[in-house]
Amino acid sequence: MSQEMIFEHPLNERIRTFLRLEHLFEKLDYFVAQPEHWCTRAAIEALLDIVAITARADIKTELLKEIDRNLSTLARVRNQPGVDPAALKEVFSGLEHAAAAIHEINGQIGSRARDDAFLKAVAQRSSIPGGACSFDVPLYHHFLTQPNEQRRARIASWTDEINPVSEAIRLVLSLARTSATPRKLIAPEAFFQESLDSQAPAQLLRVALGPEWSVYPEISGHKNRFSIRFMQANQTGRPLQSQDDVPFLLTCCVF
Known part of the structure; x- marks a missing residue:
């Protein structure tokens, strides 16, 4: 199935986050x-959501628990x-490096950005529809008129602290996504359901559809069972x- 559309559904709160x-x-x-100032706005919106x-x-704590769980699982296999x-050693090294970087973060993740007076002002006004426009937060407007290099350097000062979190999440989710082989299945009349092994709880479901199908999956489930309905979007x-x-590909990511 080439150029498939992939839809994911988390099966626990940790993976959802x-x-x-x-x-x-x-x-x-x-x-x-x-370089555009509208893109800088979008970047700061994402940063404020992360914060x-x-x-x-x-x-x-959740990241460190997940990394420790992955290390224990890898040790067993x-x-x-x-x-x-060689591949296992590389993954071990990546997880250990990620854990060390998380341990080095002082205090709560994102505290530097969370405590920044400028970002606090932007966040406060952004809670109002259209509230972060130029006349509401002139300091923000002034920041957006600065050269792109200055804007990027300022954003980097806020994000350097949280970059290890991004890397750790990328690694943990990559291990989950590649932990099982996709199965070719068919949903009769666009409905499929299946029980899950409670002794080896799945973390994540991945549904892949061929580009020729103008449907999308609505997935519901928990650690014991899940169901998929393939829906047609109407104008x-x-x-x-x-x-x-x-027909679709299903991956139950257990790792």
Whole structure:
């Protein structure tokens, strides 16, 4: 299945938070590299969302727990047939480096950006629709008129502290995504359900569809069972479940 569309669904709160942060870090990285001031705005919006998420949850502890869990799992499979020792050593090293970098963060993740007076002012006004326009926050407008190099350097001063978090999340999610082989399945009349092994709880579901299919999956589930309905998007009105048998690839990421 080439150029497939991939949809993901987390099966626990930890992975749900990691996926949201991954999304925001990707948004931040993309827009911070662009010179236009509108892109700088989008980058700062992503940064403020990252700060908000890390303020509500102890991401440092959750990341370290997940890294330790992955290291323990890898240690158990070290001597199994078919395991590439060199590749395993590389993954071990990456996880240990990520854990060390997280340990080096002083205090709560994102505290430098969270305590910055400038970002506080922008965040306060951004909670109002259109509230971060030039007359509401003239200091922000002044910042956006500065040369791109200065804007990027200022953003880097806020994000240097949280870059290890981005790298750790990328590594943890990469291990989960590549932990199982996709299965070719068919959803009769666009519906599929399956039980999960409670002894080896899945972390994440990945559904891949061929580009020729104009449907998308609505996934619901928990650690014991999940279901998928393939829906057709309508230009007007509510989406409807397809009536076709839909072939797809399913990956239950257990790692």
